[in-house]
Amino acid sequence: MITWMDRTARVALLYGLLLIYTPPATHHHDGRMQNLSWSHIEHDADIGLRARAPSRESLFEAMGEALTAVVTDPASVRPEQQIEIQCEAPDDALLLVDWLNALIYEMATRRMLFGNWRVTLDGHKLDALVEGEAVDRARHLPVVEIKGATYTALSVKQDSSGNWHAQCVVDV
Amino acid sequence: MDLNRLERTDEYRWQIPVDGSMNVPGVIFGDREQILQMDDKVYEQLRNVTLLPGLVGPVYAMPDAHWGYGFPIGGVAAFDAEAAGVVSAGGVGFDISCGVRTLHTKLTTAQLEPLKFELADALYADIPVGVGSEGAIRLSNAQMDAMLRGGAAWAVEQGYGIEEDLDRTEERGCVADARPEAVSERAKKRQRREMGTLGSGNHYLEIQRVAEVFDVAIAAAYGLAQDDIVVSIHCGSRGLGHQIGTDYLREMVLAATEFGLELPDRELACAPILSTLGQRYLGAMRAAMNCALANRQILTHLTRQAFERLLPDARLTMLYDVSHNICKVERHVIEGEEKEFHVHRKGATRAFGPGNPDLEPGLRPVGQPVLIGGSMGTGSYILAGTAESETAALSSACHGAGRSMSRRKARRQFHGRQIVDELAVRGIVIRSPSSRGVAEEAPMAYKDVNRVVDIAERADLARKVARLEPLVCIKG
Numbered sequence: 001m002i003t004w005m006d007r008t009a010r011v012a013l014l015y016g017l018l019l020i021y022t023p024p025a026t027h028h029h030d031g032r033m034q035n036l037s038w039s040h041i042e043h044d045a046d047i048g049l050r051a052r053a054p055s056r057e058s059l060f061e062a063m064g065e066a067l068t069a070v071v072t073d074p075a076s077v078r079p080e081q082q083i084e085i086q087c088e089a090p091d092d093a094l095l096l097v098d099w100l101n102a103l104i105y106e107m108a109t110r111r112m113l114f115g116n117w118r119v120t121l122d123g124h125k126l127d128a129l130v131e132g133e134a135v136d137r138a139r140h141l142p143v144v145e146i147k148g149a150t151y152t153a154l155s156v157k158q159d160s161s162g163n164w165h166a167q168c169v170v171d172v
Numbered sequence: 173m174d175l176n177r178l179e180r181t182d183e184y185r186w187q188i189p190v191d192g193s194m195n196v197p198g199v200i201f202g203d204r205e206q207i208l209q210m211d212d213k214v215y216e217q218l219r220n221v222t223l224l225p226g227l228v229g230p231v232y233a234m235p236d237a238h239w240g241y242g243f244p245i246g247g248v249a250a251f252d253a254e255a256a257g258v259v260s261a262g263g264v265g266f267d268i269s270c271g272v273r274t275l276h277t278k279l280t281t282a283q284l285e286p287l288k289f290e291l292a293d294a295l296y297a298d299i300p301v302g303v304g305s306e307g308a309i310r311l312s313n314a315q316m317d318a319m320l321r322g323g324a325a326w327a328v329e330q331g332y333g334i335e336e337d338l339d340r341t342e343e344r345g346c347v348a349d350a351r352p353e354a355v356s357e358r359a360k361k362r363q364r365r366e367m368g369t370l371g372s373g374n375h376y377l378e379i380q381r382v383a384e385v386f387d388v389a390i391a392a393a394y395g396l397a398q399d400d401i402v403v404s405i406h407c408g409s410r411g412l413g414h415q416i417g418t419d420y421l422r423e424m425v426l427a428a429t430e431f432g433l434e435l436p437d438r439e440l441a442c443a444p445i446l447s448t449l450g451q452r453y454l455g456a457m458r459a460a461m462n463c464a465l466a467n468r469q470i471l472t473h474l475t476r477q478a479f480e481r482l483l484p485d486a487r488l489t490m491l492y493d494v495s496h497n498i499c500k501v502e503r504h505v506i507e508g509e510e511k512e513f514h515v516h517r518k519g520a521t522r523a524f525g526p527g528n529p530d531l532e533p534g535l536r537p538v539g540q541p542v543l544i545g546g547s548m549g550t551g552s553y554i555l556a557g558t559a560e561s562e563t564a565a566l567s568s569a570c571h572g573a574g575r576s577m578s579r580r581k582a583r584r585q586f587h588g589r590q591i592v593d594e595l596a597v598r599g600i601v602i603r604s605p606s607s608r609g610v611a612e613e614a615p616m617a618y619k620d621v622n623r624v625v626d627i628a629e630r631a632d633l634a635r636k637v638a639r640l641e642p643l644v645c646i647k648g
Binding site for chain 1: 211213238239240241242245262265266267302303304306358361362364365371372373411414415417418421422425426437438439441575576578579580581605606607608609612648
């Protein structure tokens with residue numbers, strides 16, 4: 001027989017679990033080196049990227065993967081070519097925009113897609129190694145070009161439990 | 173949108189009244205139902221624009237307004253340079269000088285129908301479209317700078333069109349005061365392989381049928397009649413414009429404090445028009461406008477080549493080319509004073525009325541063609557600028573249907589194959605490299621363009637001339 005206290009405890013436990021695990025709308029595990037949590041959020045004209053991660057580095061990596069997912073399934077991208085990206089900005093939010101815009105620029109000028117991201121941060125200085133391959137229209141079925149990362153609804157924050165959260169709208 | 177925050181000034185005008193921090197009022201065009209359906213973000217973003225310095229007259233949101241970044245899409249605002257007015261890279265956006273060009277073909281629907289599928293295949297083969305596509309034209313550094321100064325006029329000089337094309341292009345195809353030296357090497361590099369490419373997303377090339385004529389006299393002046401076939405091209409300044417937007421947004425965000433600007437949204441990044449940064453941006457933005465005009469001119473050339481192979485009787489002549497993401501210096505009378513203002517139109521079309529001296533003589537008696545893009549299935553419109561539009565919204569009108577559904581939602585709700593099949597039943601041929609792209613651009617993800625255009629007409633922004641239905645759509 002379930003007592004009042006039992007029911008309260010069970011409800012509290014359930015809410016606790018929900019708070020601990022809030023699955024994003026799209027959740028991608030690529031089964032290789034990275035296990036990144038991100039989602040695409042609603043925006044009337046464009047696409048919002050949102051990610052959550054235990055560190056700033058993995059947060060930026062997750063946002064990199066969310067960016068690729070605007071164009072194609074990140075798991076379909078082979079790590080055939082490696083390139084280096086560096087950027088520096090006055091704060092985390094501006095650094096995120098710079099990082100996404102650097103990826104957009106490399107995607108556009110190299111006609112590439114990226115599938116792996118290794119980010120190192122030193123304050124607001126970012127060094128990254130990204131791996132990917134040339135766009136293969138038959139295999140990647142690319143959806144849309146990304147024009148740029150915007151400052152609208154932009155945020156990079158750490159919550160009280162130490163997890164990092166980021167959000168950015170990209171123009172397509 | 174919450175109607176309680178607005179004052180209705182007539183049936184189709186809703187005002188955001190000036191409160192303490194606003195410099196000017198906001199005006200949103202729409203009927204009650206449209207305003208109710210509009211996202212509150214349009215209110216928020218339009219109100220943010222009213223906080224910028226040097227504004228003159230109200231800021232406007234067109235009937236197709238929706239949540240953008242910085243400005244709402246469908247936003248119009250004029251700034252006075254001498255009153256510390258600003259130019260905003262966010263107010264122009266990444267796709268600088270994105271616009272629509274419409275061409276006559278001198279063909280009728282009956283002449284086109286038998287070759288519709290062949291023509292769709294030929295255009296799809298000839299016109300680089302979608303992610304990873306490349307144009308055949310490679311420009312040296314000197315040629316790139318010449319293109320950025322010369323626009324469509326440069327393209328015509330290179331053999332991509334005829335002199336008459338320029339008569340019907342905004343600014344006669346060449347925007348003055350472009351400064352290629354203010355365009356970064358990164359922006360130029362991003363453009364290297366993109367001359368003569370269509371892009372992706374909501375960009376398209378369509379073969380359209382004149383399905384309905386509303387104003388026979390103006391249609392005749394535009395050379396349009398029922399069942400005529402036209403071609404419409406919707407695209408912008410490609411990678412060059414995207415990178416100029418990226419470069420200057422960042423620079424303006426970082427310089428805001430230096431200029432004493434408190435930005436309500438960093439995306440409204442701007443600089444005083446008369447500052448060095450403001451002037452550099454204007455020079456780079458004008459170079460991007462020329463890039464967009466040159467690009468649409470090259471696409472015109474490729475389209476003509478495809479038509480010539482299959483339909484040698486076709487004669488593709490310009491109806492008009494007009495941009496809807498720009499900041500331009502224009503002469504207006506605002507608050508009783510006539511002078512030059514820097515008018516930002518973000519997802520709004522310039523709509524000069526009859527008599528405007530900037531229009532070529534053939535268009536001056538009837539007003540400028542205002543080209544309204546629809547979605548793949550819902551049709552497009554040709555409107556005409558009206559005299560009343562000058563006082564209504566600085567001679568501006570809507571630019572399209574406007575999205576009603578996010579890409580994410582559309583992707584989950586529709587399948588590309590299903591959309592293509594459904595449109596095929598209606599006689600519309602779609603050619604696109606991306607099934608998911610088609611799903612995200614599903615006609616049902618857009619507002620009802622008929623309704624948007626009806627309101628634009630009733631609100632005196634522009635006059636309906638003809639409705640176009642797509643027969644072939646090349647989509648990125």
